[in-house]
Amino acid sequence: MSKPHIISDKNKKSLKFKNLLIKKIKFSNLKKKNLIIVIGGDGFMLQTLKKNKNSNKHFYGINSGNYGFLMNKFSSKDIIKNLSKANLVTISPLEMVVKTRNNQIRRSIAINEVSVLRQSRQAASLSIKQGSRKIIKKLVSDGVLVSTPAGSTAYNLSVHGPILSLNSKKLSISPISAFRPRRWKGKIVNDKTKIVITNLNPTKRPISSVADNLEVRNAKSITIKTNNKIKFNLLYDKNRSLQKKIKIEQIRRETS
Numbered sequence: 499m500s501k502p503h504i505i506s507d508k509n510k511k512s513l514k515f516k517n518l519l520i521k522k523i524k525f526s527n528l529k530k531k532n533l534i535i536v537i538g539g540d541g542f543m544l545q546t547l548k549k550n551k552n553s554n555k556h557f558y559g560i561n562s563g564n565y566g567f568l569m570n571k572f573s574s575k576d577i578i579k580n581l582s583k584a585n586l587v588t589i590s591p592l593e594m595v596v597k598t599r600n601n602q603i604r605r606s607i608a609i610n611e612v613s614v615l616r617q618s619r620q621a622a623s624l625s626i627k628q629g630s631r632k633i634i635k636k637l638v639s640d641g642v643l644v645s646t647p648a649g650s651t652a653y654n655l656s657v658h659g660p661i662l663s664l665n666s667k668k669l670s671i672s673p674i675s676a677f678r679p680r681r682w683k684g685k686i687v688n689d690k691t692k693i694v695i696t697n698l699n700p701t702k703r704p705i706s707s708v709a710d711n712l713e714v715r716n717a718k719s720i721t722i723k724t725n726n727k728i729k730f731n732l733l734y735d736k737n738r739s740l741q742k743k744i745k746i747e748q749i750r751r752e753t754s
Contacts, residue, residue, distance in 0.1 A: 502530050502558075502581070505546055507538030511562040515572050519560075526578045532556055533581070533733075537572075539563020540652075544609050544710050547730050551591075551607065558584055558733040567651060567743060570735050584733035587664065587740045589648050593725040596707045596714040599700050608709035609730065610649025612722050613674070614695050615641040617704040617715060621677055624705070627694040628687055633671065636698060637682065640675040641705065644693055644722045648740065651747040659684060661748045664741045669693070669724070693722040 501523055506516040515537050534553075536546045537560045547557060558581060561569035573580065591607040598604065616622040622641050626633040645654035647662035650670055655661060659672030671693065672684040687693065696719045697705050707717040734740055 500529065500531050502528070502533035502535050504535045504537065506536075507542045507562065509538075509562065512537045512542075515560055515562055518574055519577065522574070522577055528578050528581055530556070530581070533558060535560060535581075536569075537562055538569075539566055540568045541711065543568045547609060548607060548710075551728050551730075554729075554731070556586065556731045556733055568648070568732065568740075570733075570738060580735045581733075583736055585736060585739055587732045587734060588729050589646070589664075589732065590724050590726050591728055591730070592644065592646060592669075592709070592722055594707060594709040594714075595721040596717045597719045598714065599704075599716040599718050601718075604714045606709035606712045606714070607725060607728065608649075609646065610652045610710050611643050611645040611654055612720070613641060613643045613653060613708045614717070614720055615674070615706050615708065617706045620703045622705045623698040623703050625696045625698055626671065627696075628685075628691050633685055633687075634679075634682060636678070637673060637676065638678040639673045641673075642684075642695060643670075643672045643674060644695075645670045645672065646689075646724075647744070651744060655747065655751075660686060661744060661751060662686070664744055689724045691723070695720045695722070 506512045532555050534555045535558050543559045559569035560572045591609045594612045596604045621638050624637045647664045650662040657674050659670045667689045668686050700718050706715045707720045
């Protein structure tokens with residue numbers, strides 16, 4: 499069995515953690531063939547996961563960014579013990595299929611969310627379907643966001659979307675600055691649902707569709723569904739599991 503593979507962002511803090519970790523692992527008995535240690539922030543982790551989507555590796559994140567929701571806290575003293583005893587969480591991403599105004603088809607995956615956003619000063623005019631059922635006939639807003647449980651504490655939370663438990667098997671659909679109907683707060687749907695968002699006025703009211711951080715402009719229709727064929731294996735320290743982090747955010751929201 500071989501030592502873990504270490505991938506790090508290029509900033510000073512990440513490289514410092516990487517050098518410390520290389521020394522620690524060198525003088526330890528830790529041997530994990532399928533382990534990739536990712537040092538950086540949430541954005542760097544998302545980027546790394548997507549690059550390795552068919553690898554079946556286990557990913558242990560170490561936070562050197564700001565929030566680091568998908569990451570673990572670096573502990574020089576306990577890192578080898580933490581790596582040995584880390585708990586596994588498996589998540590599947592959303593698959594976004596965009597048809598553009600030129601009838602081009604663009605595909606991407608999103609681990610956190612797919613956000614549909616107005617592309618000009620004009621508000622977006624959208625219809626949203628859940629399978630063959632209309633969720634909303636016409637939404638005039640800055641956009642709409644479809645979030646996974648893992649991403650429900652990210653952009654979704656900032657647009658007042660619900661926080662979803664990791665094992666809920668749900669997706670959240672949340673409006674972004676809804677103008678009409680003002681009182682529509684969104685909807686929670688089954689994660690087996692196919693969601694179709696259609697631009698009702700693509701010429702006058704252009705929109706873009708963003709899978710985590712990959713943007714497709716001039717979208718005519720966007721189909722979003724969970725891709726259960728792709729599995730990401732994330733590792734977390736025993737007392738800092740992803741489920742626990744989501745639960746803490748739920749409690750914070752309820753008490754704030």
